[in-house]
Amino acid sequence: MSNLVSVIITTYKRPYGVLLRAVQSVLNQSYENLEIIIIDDSPNDDPNRKEVEMNIRNLNDSRVKYIQHKSNQGACKARNTGIEASKGEYVAFLDDDDEWIFNKIELQLEKFVDKQVGLVYCDSFTIILRGNEKERKVLRANRVSGMVYDKLILWNFIGSTSFVMLKKESLEFCGGFNNELKASQDFELWLRISKYYKVDYVDIPLVNYYIHEGERISANVDNKIQGLEKINELNLEYLKLKPRVNSIRKLKLIPYYAMKSGYKQALKKWFYAVKIYPFHRESLIHFAKIFYYNNKKSI
Missing domain, CATH: 3.90.550.10 (Spore Coat Polysaccharide Biosynthesis Protein SpsA; Chain A)
Known part of the structure; x- marks a missing residue:
């Protein structure tokens, strides 16, 4: 059967x-x-x-x-x-x-x-x-x-x-x-x-x-930040052993922080991610995103 x-x-x-x-x-x-x-x-x-x-x-x-x-x-x-x-x-x-x-x-x-x-x-x-x-x-x-x-x-x-x-x-x-x-x-x-x-x-x-049409991630920026931060927290044991992965996970939050709080807050988050794993391709890409997404209302 x-x-x-x-x-x-x-x-x-x-x-x-x-x-x-x-x-x-x-x-x-x-x-x-x-x-x-x-x-x-x-x-x-x-x-x-x-x-x-x-x-x-x-x-x-x-x-x-x-x-x-x-x-x-x-x-x-x-x-x-x-x-x-x-x-x-x-x-x-x-x-x-x-x-x-x-x-x-x-x-x-x-x-x-x-x-x-x-x-x-x-x-x-x-x-x-x-x-x-x-x-x-x-x-x-x-x-x-x-x-x-x-x-x-x-x-x-x-x-x-x-x-x-x-x-x-x-x-x-x-x-x-x-x-x-x-x-x-x-x-x-x-x-x-x-x-x-x-x-x-x-x-x-x-x-x-x-x-x-009209569906936007930015309508739930706070929720997106909370969800991604919680995922990082739940996988913290692994991320501590993988600095590059840890850095990339934190960089993925950059556009949402830029929309929520502007480029100053996003830059702080960016520097923290880069400190974990110094300059790599993803860090440069997300550095540019800070200014692109700064206070934007849609992704």
Whole structure:
């Protein structure tokens, strides 16, 4: 008998039509032994909430389960609720405004033939929405497999939660999403898993990843700083042994400090990072970014 795959879709103040697109992309998968767990994390006064609940329950598909938080608790808590409710040997996540290509589950499952693999990610199409127009791009980058922690801590090449499938065992061993982080929670989880399990990938686009015009990292600069600083703190033991990596991790915060507090604060952070590991290519790049991002409102 084929393994059960649990697909967790978290939704927050999303119109039913958009959520349905995500749900249908899972129901239409070539792999059929799955369950869909929808976690509605919208506030009680959200006008979409009743419509979403009614229509999801009217799908009349035994594979679809609907769970409602009594109040908004955040994406991390919502995904952890889904993990706790899941029964599959494998767990995948889908954001409510993204959608999967029809054979995503099938192709990712094949990579778990290696029993040491705990996470499989994939490539994606990025679709930028500008009014009624769509601009479609393929994300391509250097893909890495194996025991990847040393490389992953330098750069999150795994990407969004919509891109991954996890062995449930890896979540039970490493834990779920960290509620203490206000941003980059997915990256922090990937790092934890990569310490103990192999990572593999399917090097073709299997997700339509939507970006809405006007979405800006700078709208949550404080959250981004908190998340990145927390990741550095959680990996401090390793970073102390790797001065260059430690320096690069601190340099990644420079654009956000420049936007938040201006170039003086960013320069202080830059000098501290360079002191840890004197001048290297990344330090020069981020020195230029200080003035580019100084008090800017978007990245």
